[in-house]
Amino acid sequence: MISGALREEMRTAAINGELKELTISVYPELIGKRIQTIYFGYLDQYGVDDFVVGELISEWDLAGRKDFSEIDPRFKTRQEYWASFMRSKEIAECKNTLTILTSEGKQTYISLHPDYDEQHFSCSDLDRFVLYRIIE
Numbered sequence: 787m788i789s790g791a792l793r794e795e796m797r798t799a800a801i802n803g804e805l806k807e808l809t810i811s812v813y814p815e816l817i818g819k820r821i822q823t824i825y826f827g828y829l830d831q832y833g834v835d836d837f838v839v840g841e842l843i844s845e846w847d848l849a850g851r852k853d854f855s856e857i858d859p860r861f862k863t864r865q866e867y868w869a870s871f872m873r874s875k876e877i878a879e880c881k882n883t884l885t886i887l888t889s890e891g892k893q894t895y896i897s898l899h900p901d902y903d904e905q906h907f908s909c910s911d912l913d914r915f916v917l918y919r920i921i922e
Contacts, residue, residue: 793834796824805917808907810884810898813842818889820921823896825909833909835896836921838889846880848893 799805806812808823816839826832850865861867868880884898886907895909902912909916 788834788836792822792836793832796822796834797832799919800824800826800917805919808896808916808918809905810907811905813839813886813907816918816920817841821918822921823894823916823918825914825916827911827914835894837892837894840887840889840891842884842886842898844881845883845885845897846877848885848887849880 796805805824818839820836820838822834822836824832824834846865846868849868850863852864854861854864854867858867861870869877872880879901882900884900886894886896888894896907896916897909898904898907899912902908903915906915908914
């Protein structure tokens, strides 16, 4: 759980220009490093996280790793479930959208949507770019 003190510290660091934009070009040098991230939302809502950077994977491939059989026994994975109703355009979007995992394989919900922006990672809304700092 992220503390209120870290949330305020990251907010202040972002406002003061002390953080960097999380982009696809810096991602490779961040693998295995601990970073703290922040994104801003509406009405002063913002998200903060602290994790060790793991692999970059498409949402489609990640769905192939998620068990779905307990939800619906007809489908082994979430990917199989998606394939049962998604149109080819939606599948292509999932294959093109890349998401960062932690070193433990957990989803960070920080994604790159190349159809919107080829460089910047964002969170739930495509226009909410993520800022970060490396923790030594």
